[in-house]
Amino acid sequence: MxxxxxxxxxxxxxxxxxxxxxxxxxxxxxxxxxxxxxxxxxxxxxxxxxxxxxxxxxxxxxxxxxxxxxxxxxxxxAGQGRQRGWWQDFRDVLPVEYRDFISLEAGASRARSMENSVVPGLLQTPAYALALTRDVMPQLSAREVEALVDVRIARQAVLRQKAPLELWAVLDEAVLRRAVGGPAVMSEQLRSLERAATEPGIRLQVLPFGAGGHIGVTGSFVIFSFPRIADLDVVVIDHLTSSLYVDRKEDITAYGAAFTRLSNIALPRDESVALIRRIAEEMSRFAGA
Structure with missing residues (x-):
């Protein structure tokens, strides 16, 4: 790939x-x-x-x-910008594909993300990221897990920088109901999503189970757009052991159209936030049981 x-x-x-x-x-x-x-x-x-x-x-x-x-x-x-990326400090634990992904994310002006399994990395809480990393990569040492969580949280600085990344995320309802780390961790994560949905520059929508089958169930993807150059868009499709980078104009157009269709059938912002809140309350009750 x-x-x-x-x-x-x-x-x-x-x-x-x-x-x-x-x-x-x-x-x-x-x-x-x-x-x-x-x-x-x-x-x-x-x-x-x-x-x-x-x-x-x-x-x-x-x-x-x-x-x-x-x-x-x-x-x-050209891969040799004036500033060395902070992620290079984690070369011993980050695969080269992940460093590539972070470099794209750091240079992008906008990201459109379709997620059908987990909360996008840019919106994960430390506890959620820790539980997810442990579950997905049980072979890693405690030090490696901690380093990967540190990277996940450090990536979120792109949402708070001087020219913040604009994030538009469409989440399948399954993302909200998968209790990564248990009900208490998930409840905290959902409350964090609820707050994030009100921040400028972040647009969050939920695809409810009631929407039925949709193109997003075939796989998560992210479309990165970059400042100044309209034809620089790149689609990243996650796989178990690597990522596929798609940059052909026809493919980017197809993924852009797919994202538009998904956003059109997803709940609008207020209804999405209301659903997140309801599921967070359910998780809180389970955590207290």
Whole structure:
């Protein structure tokens, strides 16, 4: 399955090709101005070879791109942005696929998430994350579990940063009724979801069991969108041992349409919050029994 770097290379190449076209230069002219062979520009634009942040800077200079935010974004896509990601401190416990996922999440401006099994990581409480990690990966040591929970909670900073990630999550009712960690832990988690649903930048909807079968039952997915570049959207589909990254325009369009259909049949915000509250109260009663 394809990793983020390959997806990034194609996205970056496409954007650099667009900027070259806007500059009115041919690939041969761009290569000559950069002091390169034309084949290097072609490989970069098709995403068939890796490109350094320094080479990106050279091309942006050639194309006359002065926008600092855009330059920083494209340097980050090259995998060598100016700032080292905090998740690199957890290299000993994080698989490379998970680090790739976090890097996408950290750079995105919006995430549309369909979840049919568990609470999205960005909305999990520490207790829920701990119980879930223990249950899903029983082979891990206590230290590794603790580190993964720390990462899960650290990821949530994207919701509170200066330019916060906009999160739109559609949750199957099963997510709310699966008592991860037991009724007490789940009750706390649901109360946290209830509060999150009122925060600006977070849109939360629930797909009730009464909605019947829907496309979301076939698997959870996340659609990441990025600032400044409309064609940079990436879909991430979770599997047991890895993640699949989808960036073909036709596939992204299909997943976007699927998410729209799901949001249309899901409960509106107020009704979703009311259902979350009712289930939280049920969990509280079970916890006190």
């Amino acid at each position: 394809e990793r983020v770097p390959a997806v990034r290379r194609r996205k970056l190449g496409g954007e650099l090709r667009r900027l070259r076209d806007l500059s009115g230069m041919t690939s041969g002219q761009a290569a000559e101005a950069a002091g390169w062979h034309q084949s290097k520009v072609s490989r970069i634009e098709t995403g068939t070879s890796s490109v350094s942040a320094e080479d990106v800077e050279v091309l942006l200079d050639v194309y006359g791109v002065r926008d600092r935010d855009l330059r920083d974004l494209l340097a980050t896509l």
